[in-house]
Amino acid sequence: MQTTQELFDKLASFEPGDAYVLSIYLDMSPHMSGKRPWTRTSTPVLRNRIREIEKTLLPRHPMLDSFNKDVEKVQSYMENHVEPWQQGVAIFACHERGLFETLEVGTAFQNQIAFEPYPDLFQLAHLLDKHETVITALVDTNTTRLFVTRWGFLEEIPGPEVLPRGYGKRNATCLNQARYHRRVENKRKAFAREAASAIEDLVKQEDAQRVILAGDAVAIPLLHEELSNTVEPLVHEEVLRLDINTPLREVHDEIKPVIEYLEREASHSQVDNLVEGIRANGLVVSGIQETLDALEHGQADVLILANDVPLDDQQRNTLVRKAANSGARVEVVESNPVLQELGGVGAQLRYRPQWV
Incomplete structure (x- = not known):
């Protein structure tokens, strides 16, 4: 059975060619209010997004048949394999290239369904960064x-x-x-x-x-x-x-906030190092274009990304994919105003780029 890191690396190097990949992240935790308190909110989100994407392929788009086969596999998986205790599910499908990968975790993803030329890796990178063993x-x-x-x-x-x-x-x-x-x-x-x-x-x-x-x-x-x-x-x-x-459940409840604190401290420490490096004209870059250049040349060691604005999904996914394929580690930072002022992205470098 492949690890999450192995899945991430496989998807990062995946080349779909002229086909598109269906990337699905779902929050499987039940909605605890309203008339149906145990209903998973991801169910209607998935259904509605599939309909939206399908409309863009009607009436006879070349990718429609492949998309429909991907949807069939996704629906079958959701009906037959998703257990009640799961909090998050990720699915990556591309019938044309024989891709169908799934991941079940004990933490919720943000609901996201995309049909794009490459797998969307940002939330998977966030999972790898946030949930250390x-x-x-x-x-x-x-x-x-x-x-x-x-x-x-x-x-x-x-x-x-x-x-x-x-x-x-x-x-x-x-x-x-x-x-x-x-x-x-x-x-x-x-x-x-x-x-x-x-x-x-x-x-x-x-x-x-x-x-x-x-x-x-x-x-x-x-x-x-x-x-x-x-x-x-x-x-x-x-x-x-x-x-x-x-009891096990109480141990989980006690250590969960400690683990979240440790991750926040590690993320903010990375931003502090980035800021100090900028002030000292050290081995760092900030801003999307400068960071992309460093990733393209294989000189980035750690990619530092904001988990919120100002980057859009496509920009973040491109950065994450390039980081994975160049051996750079990805650090996702929650709600840091300093990083947002720097454009939401930066990188610590292995050595100073020649173009500077």
């Missing part, structure tokens, strides 16, 4: 619960086996106090090593960019001591105080 470790001194957040979904992964609680009051009567406390401390440190090893293995396996720790005040410092210099910098400084038996 995050590992959450919920620990106490003898239990570890591990969670992975991917694309809005939270999954619990089996952690180290629970150590027996073999150092209670009964044991304290058999040993002098110093030996007893030393034994307790040694067991706690041993389990912290196991927990740290499990976290590090999972970070490597999932290629996670962030780690969130949650648990009690005794276990967390011991865990920090055992984490390697590779993983420790990934750990968020705030520790969540959660009980080891916290």
Whole structure:
């Protein structure tokens, strides 16, 4: 099964030729008000947009037959594969070139249906940027619960086996106090090593960019001591105080705002670096034409895009596609007035362009 990054790369390099691609992003979360509170608002949006596009191809446009076959596959997919718990669905179809790709995620897309010469990649790029893989470790001194957040979904992964609680009051009567406390401390440190090893293995396996720790005040410092210099910098400084038996749904609710905060901080840090680079005449450019030139020449390292005005959908999609095909990372920034003043787009460069 291909990853979201692999899907993004495949679509970015897709060349439809003289055919058009149907790109669909849908918000599958139910509308919670009105006479039908569980109705998904994306259903009428999709239906109406398909009718609008179809009218532009009537009565006998060369692409009409291919478009209708794409619509049939989309409708069949929506009827037979979309589950009630899904929050967002993306579909990319081009019958003429044998393309039909789908993506189901645990976060809502903005409803968007486009029929254009290339796949529309902006919301997919936003998803890749916004939803980094995050590992959450919920620990106490003898239990570890591990969670992975991917694309809005939270999954619990089996952690180290629970150590027996073999150092209670009964044991304290058999040993002098110093030996007893030393034994307790040694067991706690041993389990912290196991927990740290499990976290590090999972970070490597999932290629996670962030780690969130949650648990009690005794276990967390011991865990920090055992984490390697590779993983420790990934750990968020705030520790969540959660009980080891916290239900999965509550864990999701607690870590969601933390993950959103981390993404906002990372995005705004990129804009700060862009602004500092402009002031220092450094390795940055801003504005759509300057950024396009940098992407065309393969000199952009990070493309920084506003998630709102002033760029239109076609401009953003062109920038994202060129970034993907030149190996530049895409950073999507929410509601930043400074970036908007710079035209809504900029780039950090690998080296100074020769045309400057």
